[in-house]
Amino acid sequence: MPLKGRKWMNGAEVLLRTAVGSGIEVCFANAGTTELPIVIALDSTPGIRAVLGVFEGVCTGAADGYGRMTGKPAMALLHLGPGFANGIANLHNARRAGTPLLNVIGEHATWHRSADAPLTMDIEALAATVSEWHRTNESAEGIAADVAGAIAESLTGRIASLIVPHDNQLRECPGAEIIKARPSFAPVDGREVEKAVQALRSGKKAALMLGRRALRKRGLEAAARIKAATGCDIVTETFPGYMERGAGLPRVSRLPYFPEDAVAMLSEYETVVIAGAHDPVTFFGYEGIDSFIIPRDREKIPIGTGGQDMIAVLEDLAGSLRAAKDITADEHIFASLKRPDLPEGGLTGEKVSFVLAALQPEGAIIVDEGLTTGFPYYQISAGAPPHTLLTITGGSIGYGMPCAVGAALACPDRPVINFQADGSALYTVQSLWTEAREGLNVKTLLCSNRSYHILEMELERAGVTSPGPNIRSLVGLDGPAVDWVKLASGFGVPGTSVRTAEELVGALGRTLTETGPFLIEMVL
Amino acid sequence: MPLKGRKWMNGAEVLLRTAVGSGIEVCFANAGTTELPIVIALDSTPGIRAVLGVFEGVCTGAADGYGRMTGKPAMALLHLGPGFANGIANLHNARRAGTPLLNVIGEHATWHRSADAPLTMDIEALAATVSEWHRTNESAEGIAADVAGAIAESLTGRIASLIVPHDNQLRECPGAEIIKARPSFAPVDGREVEKAVQALRSGKKAALMLGRRALRKRGLEAAARIKAATGCDIVTETFPGYMERGAGLPRVSRLPYFPEDAVAMLSEYETVVIAGAHDPVTFFGYEGIDSFIIPRDREKIPIGTGGQDMIAVLEDLAGSLRAAKDITADEHIFASLKRPDLPEGGLTGEKVSFVLAALQPEGAIIVDEGLTTGFPYYQISAGAPPHTLLTITGGSIGYGMPCAVGAALACPDRPVINFQADGSALYTVQSLWTEAREGLNVKTLLCSNRSYHILEMELERAGVTSPGPNIRSLVGLDGPAVDWVKLASGFGVPGTSVRTAEELVGALGRTLTETGPFLIEMVL
Secondary structure, eight states: OOOTTOSSOBHHHHHHHHHHHTTOOEEEEEOOGGGHHHHHHHTTSTTOEEEEOSSHHHHHHHHHHHHHHHSSOOEEEEEHHHHHHHHHHHHHHHHHHTOOEEEEEEEOOGGGGGGOOTTOOOHHHHHHTTOSEEEEOOOGGGHHHHHHHHHHHHTTTOEEEEEEEHHHHHSBOTTOOOOOOOOOOBOOOHHHHHHHHHHHHSOSOEEEEEOGGGGSHHHHHHHHHHHHHHOOEEEEOSSOSOEEESTTSBOOEEOOSSHHHHHHHHTTOSEEEEEBSOOOBOSSOOTTSOSBSSOTTSEEEEESTTSBOHHHHHHHHHHHTTOOSSOOOOTTTBOOOOOOOOOOSBOOHHHHHHHHHHHOOTTOEEEEEOHHHHTTHHHHTTTSSSEEEEEOTTOOSSOHHHHHHHHHHHOTTSOEEEEEEHHHHGGGTTHHHHHHHHTOOEEEEEEEOSBOHHHHHHHHHTTOOSOOHHHHHHHBOOSSOOOHHHHHHHTTOOEEEEOBHHHHHHHHHHHTTSOSOEEEEEEO | OOOTTOSSOBHHHHHHHHHHHTTOOEEEEEOOGGGHHHHHHHTTSTTOEEEEOSSHHHHHHHHHHHHHHHSSOOEEEEEHHHHHHHHHHHHHHHHHHTOOEEEEEEEOOGGGGGGOOTTOOOHHHHHHTTOSEEEEOOOGGGHHHHHHHHHHHHTTTOEEEEEEEHHHHHSBOTTOOOOOOOOOOBOOOHHHHHHHHHHHHSOSOEEEEEOGGGGSHHHHHHHHHHHHHHOOEEEEOSSOSOEEESTTSBOOEEOOSSHHHHHHHHTTOSEEEEEBSOOOBOSSOOTTSOSBSSOTTSEEEEESTTSBOHHHHHHHHHHHTTOOSSOOOOTTTBOOOOOOOOOOSBOOHHHHHHHHHHHOOTTOEEEEEOHHHHTTHHHHTTTSSSEEEEEOTTOOSSOHHHHHHHHHHHOTTSOEEEEEEHHHHGGGTTHHHHHHHHTOOEEEEEEEOSBOHHHHHHHHHTTOOSOOHHHHHHHBOOSSOOOHHHHHHHHTOOEEEEOBHHHHHHHHHHHHTSOSOEEEEEEO
């Protein structure tokens, strides 16, 4: 139904019909004049809901969280180069997570670009830094094909960015046909799988290293069969994008953050089959330590490297190994339900992890940007009821707050618990406003240690024991300490502040019985 | 003085010595592990002060404000690609303002880059979108020359971005010599000036359109002499980066925002001499309206187009016109002191402008991101005591809050008044924390109209009279309304909320008698 006064849909309407026809239901947006025809079309297109982020990092981070949870893209609608630039940091995390995501960026009218108006930037150059697929739409007639192409690309776990000039959004498209996008995974590569079969049957001590779609439930089930059949260990990256875990699900060891610990863990294996994970490397380059964590004399077998669906690859591998389909609930393979005891006394990072693992409800979505405070959580929560864990794949801080927004919109019936470091939270603190507006069931566990503690640890590694005033200024977040309860309240989110394990147990227990956003400032 | 255990300075120390030797005194930073050697060197290098921004948009926006006020660069120290990306939007404004600015971005160690670690991005591609000069340092020995080259470029009003790998920061530099950077303006082009002389003497109705350095005091004085000698009008862009104005300074007309009004203003002239300004274009492309505002049959004479110092160009032009050096305080040329009367009753955007113009102290720095609310301010404040006006040159919102931070650090003895729209303020609201930490004398006049009102105006232009739920969701900032006093307080900045002109007069009057940050939420 085009707007009155027109016979045909315009480019903006074709864009949205194509998106909705290919399964897009949510548009996280902060739009401006160049996207106005799309904004207007959002109300004449049934089946899509607009959600405002009051900063673009919120929009792209929310689209990341949404895409991780649903496995399909949300649309992020962004305003020209500066608006897109504000979203890059979280798109970087999304790209590293293999999140399906569609960016639509408005551009000046084609005839206005050469005027170099104030907001003009090289949007394509910006888009290329975080998008596997990017294009500037050349004509209104091409919009349906461009959008469908972008979505098809995104469905294989990629970032697609489509730049649409304002005049093409406005132009009428006589007889436009809506195209439905489908994911285009490559077929499983039998030779790759055969190499993995040989390695896993060789008798060498082996690890199966999972990443991306391999950590979804079906991928994990196939991995469990492979483990039962071969005795390999199942491991994952330091920062997996999405994983199902907890009681009844396969146990997966996680690679530690600091390089010495990570090397120690992987040195135990003679062969590592890498399925959807990055060949593991140290987070930063440390003098005297190899970038690559798997020692160079070990065997590395990457599988599914050519754009295959990693779930299909693992199921094929399990089949090739003649792995049994029904495996017993072996405690060695599957985690059993085991809640930790509740801690007492003044809060520490470890105690926070114990409380969370003890109280988190079945089906919880745990967004982990707790960083240094959150390091112990993974192990402590291994036996919690089944839950989903999302982590900071690209290391670009400010991911957790908006990711929680997107996860909550994707799964309105599941509680989202955002385990959140204070320094990172400040990057995209505006997310709280969207939580309030949309009434999202996000519980923020805010770790207030009032410092960039990871930097303190790195300074210690660098031998700095008595930092001067400039270092202290750049590492400390005290003076003044942020009052997180006031801040949240300013954005419309209620909250409370706790200093002991008992207070945290009380506050978290209470808020988990209610729906809606809540922030708990945990003073560490 | 290198750190103990080393005989020579390392690359990071050479970098900072070179920067300080070339006049850099402030480093706005949010650093990470890849910048740690520079962070450490900040304490062993006398003469530079580190200021933490808890989001990179604060750092780059503050460096913009600092550079506009001082005419020399601050350093922004940023963490890899994602950290730089977070700073792009405000670098875009800085670039459009012609602000001198030096970015230093840490990069992974040279030998670690190919490992494609989680934070790895194409930093050069990002830097190229907003920097006139950018380079990745290739060796520790080259750091002094790279930094000096970057600063020399920045001093002519440009953005320079230097990417420094972690290992080059650490490497010792035997016998390193510190290089002092100097600006390298091109000589005045006599032929350009002669064309302007002919045009201004031709008897045609003429405008002299000023931008960038032409709006600094010496530029304005030269323009006033030219006006006195030729009768031309003095005009400026819609969004000048920096201008001196008020009582005793030359009157300058400002180009209106909407294209019809802008075209109407410039159509009055047969010839326009453009000195440091962009050839004026409409902010967006509007169907049926030319991108270029000066009608195509008029004469346009750009001067100083080849990297000249615009002040020198204007002084040369005044000399070539044999313009008198001592001109009388003609009311036609210079503004006289004239404060508006204080308004009464419920606040409107216009009343806010009247109150501000009536109360702003001599020497105030007015950061204007009031957008729709601030439109009337320029004319109303023409006769206020001498002050400096900074505006949103690149149209990338979120500039005002950090710009005020940088301006206050640059000019600690002058009050900074940030006339700030709410939608824009939310983009870089973290600036309030730096105001609190540094005790900056910034008074934020927060226009709370709870909408992206510019979009409402553009929707009206597009004929949308009854917006549906998606449009309302993307244009409105109500539901919930941000509580700005709580928000500011959460960051450590005291504030109050006002609803009438009388309350605003009281609150602004009181806070101007004190130093330190304060926020006034003006409910419109």
